[in-house]
Amino acid sequence: METNRLEELERKIQEYETIISEMSAxxxxxxxxxxxLIPITGLIRAERFDKIRGKVLNFIHNKDIETAIIDLTDISGERIEDVCLEEIGRELHEMASAxxxxxxxxxxxxxxxxxVKRMVLDGIKLEAQxxxxxxxxxxxxxxxxxxxxxKISE
Structure with a gap:
């Protein structure tokens, strides 16, 4: 009985993590x-970039999309967890390349x-405007x- 309850809780946690992941990009x-437009919000962790990149690539596959705007307004030092700024720069470069x-x-x-400062100092160049x-x-x-x-006249 306890095992079933634990499995149910683990399933719910996974479900909630998926929902949060979808909402955060x-x-x-x-x-x-x-x-x-892809606004990236929430805490930034290394594994999130792979999920975001995969989600974006799957979305634009077979769609008539010419431009993807990635909005990083919400990303600040306190929102970055276990990822250094240099790594974020590399992830953004890889995302733009993909x-x-x-x-x-x-x-x-x-x-x-x-x-921006970290990317410039580390020589990371984005192939994007x-x-x-x-x-x-x-x-x-x-x-x-x-x-x-x-303006449309009446």
Whole structure:
């Protein structure tokens, strides 16, 4: 009886971890056509990057996606657990490279100064454009794609 209860609790923990993992890197369609936003939130652990990368690659497979915006605004020193900033830089480089191999452009937004400094000092180069904010990236994409907002007269 105790074994069944323990197995049930382990199953629930795994289920909750999956739900939390899905919520901590949602894939959101953007207002700019063929563009998705991936805000990365929560504590950063080494194993999360593999899951996020896999989730993004599976999502863009067989979809008409041209650009993936990865939002790192929520990532700060206190949100990084058991991962050094240098490792995060390498993981971001690998993520951008993998997304690029799928034929999708990667834009990074919201990088914090600590991470940028560490990446520069360690010689980590991202093969992707970066912008200070999500709005700046959207403005760039809208200009690039010839999309504009217009007020509709009544």
């Amino acid at each position: 949602p894939i959101i369609p953007s207002i700019v056509p063929q563009t998705i 997304i690029s191999l799928m034929g999708v452009e990667t834009l990074f937004v919201g990088m914090n100064p600590e991470l 970066s912008f200070s904010t999500f709005q700046a990236a959207l403005k760039h994409l809208m200009k690039q794609k010839g999309v504009e907002f217009r």
